[in-house]
Amino acid sequence: MSALAASGATLTSTGEAVQFWVLGTVAVIGALCTVLMRKAVHSALCLAGTMIILAVFYLANGAYFLGVVQVIVYTGAIMMLFLFVVMLVGVTAADSLKETLKGQRWLAVLCGLGFGILLIAGIANAGLTHFNGLGRVNSAGHVQGLAELIFTRYIFAFEITGALLITAAVGAMVLTHRERTERAATQRELAEKRVREGVQLPPLPAPGVYARHNAVDVAGLLPDGTPSELTVSKTLRARGQVRDVSGQALEDLKALEQASAERLGREEASK
Amino acid sequence: MNPVNYLYLAALLFTIGAAGVLVRKNAIVLFMCIELMLNACNLAFVAFSRMHGNLDGQIIAFFTMVVAAAEVVVGLAIIVSLFRTRHSASVDDASLMKL
Numbered sequence: 001m002s003a004l005a006a007s008g009a010t011l012t013s014t015g016e017a018v019q020f021w022v023l024g025t026v027a028v029i030g031a032l033c034t035v036l037m038r039k040a041v042h043s044a045l046c047l048a049g050t051m052i053i054l055a056v057f058y059l060a061n062g063a064y065f066l067g068v069v070q071v072i073v074y075t076g077a078i079m080m081l082f083l084f085v086v087m088l089v090g091v092t093a094a095d096s097l098k099e100t101l102k103g104q105r106w107l108a109v110l111c112g113l114g115f116g117i118l119l120i121a122g123i124a125n126a127g128l129t130h131f132n133g134l135g136r137v138n139s140a141g142h143v144q145g146l147a148e149l150i151f152t153r154y155i156f157a158f159e160i161t162g163a164l165l166i167t168a169a170v171g172a173m174v175l176t177h178r179e180r181t182e183r184a185a186t187q188r189e190l191a192e193k194r195v196r197e198g199v200q201l202p203p204l205p206a207p208g209v210y211a212r213h214n215a216v217d218v219a220g221l222l223p224d225g226t227p228s229e230l231t232v233s234k235t236l237r238a239r240g241q242v243r244d245v246s247g248q249a250l251e252d253l254k255a256l257e258q259a260s261a262e263r264l265g266r267e268e269a270s271k
Numbered sequence: 272m273n274p275v276n277y278l279y280l281a282a283l284l285f286t287i288g289a290a291g292v293l294v295r296k297n298a299i300v301l302f303m304c305i306e307l308m309l310n311a312c313n314l315a316f317v318a319f320s321r322m323h324g325n326l327d328g329q330i331i332a333f334f335t336m337v338v339a340a341a342e343v344v345v346g347l348a349i350i351v352s353l354f355r356t357r358h359s360a361s362v363d364d365a366s367l368m369k370l
Contacts, residue, residue, distance in 0.1 A: 171345050
């Protein structure tokens with residue numbers, strides 16, 4: 001494949017066709033999953049897969065530098081940034097399925113379909129039948145050819161790109177930076193505040209009651225057997241991830257009794 | 272294989288991304304769909320570069336990647352600050368300028 005691209009062949013090989021159809025299908029499925037998955041994490045992972053496949057396509061088209069940059073910049077940096085933000089915003093936060101505008105979803109799908117048909121029909125009408133290949137421009141080496149263009153014809157665009165990157169970095173810092181408007185409370189002040197409010201003076205009770213359930217999401221039981229929400233971390237409580245096992249001990253006992261009864265019954269039958 | 276197939280794939284991915292921008296409400300997923308559209312454009316640029324036998328297409332794709340990186344940094348910062356003030360990443364909730 002690389003030899004083909006380098007020699008400036010006008011036709012693509014069977015191998016490339018097979019690669020295109022297999023990976024192209026996966027790329028389209030990944031793109032569809034990006035749009036259709038309810039959770040943002042799944043969307044991000046599907047998009048990362050699609051981007052890696054696109055990197056393979058770049059390599060197949062003789063854009064070796066771009067293929068590597070695609071993997072490093074897109075799947076390496078940008079998608080990781082997306083994952084970080086997804087985790088900041090909340091992994092479990094799923095999209096609401098409620099439509100605020102009536103029929104907006106169907107209209108959007110219709111618009112997309114019409115746009116796609118228009119675009120593909122336009123491409124189909126163009127007389128593009130063969131590749132000229134990159135053999136001639138890559139004669140001095142691929143990266144050398146790219147560098148020659150970037151540092152001669154596109155030098156201004158390149159320099160402005162540097163200014164853009166600096167502006168973006170400063171902008172991101174300005175947008176996410178939060179100035180502390182008041183002094184942080186010291187430990188003594190926090191303790192005094194706790195005593196003044198008198199809600200919970202001693203440290204909060206620990207979660208988990210049984211040897212089998214000492215996980216942080218299991219609420220500890222009060223003397224009367226009801227689970228105490230206080231024992232579970234505030235974050236888990238907010239997410240609704242508190243596991244209640246207060247009824248489980250009795251069920252376990254019941255299952256054990258039934259199992260032993262079955263076993264004894266079978267032993268009696270065999271005698 | 273006809274080289275125009277790469278362009279078909281790029282058009283298909285672009286369309287899926289555009290439909291996603293219209294359909295989805297989570298700002299992060301919206302942003303991912305925009306990235307998908309940018310990537311589809313890059314694929315078309317690379318395919319054109321091979322078709323015409325010059326490297327300009329690849330240079331443009333390279334600049335697109337740089338601009339996309341800058342755009343993602345600023346956009347995600349906006350989403351994070353929006354989430355801080357409104358406790359939601361849904362674009363439907365950002366309606367402060369509504370009458």
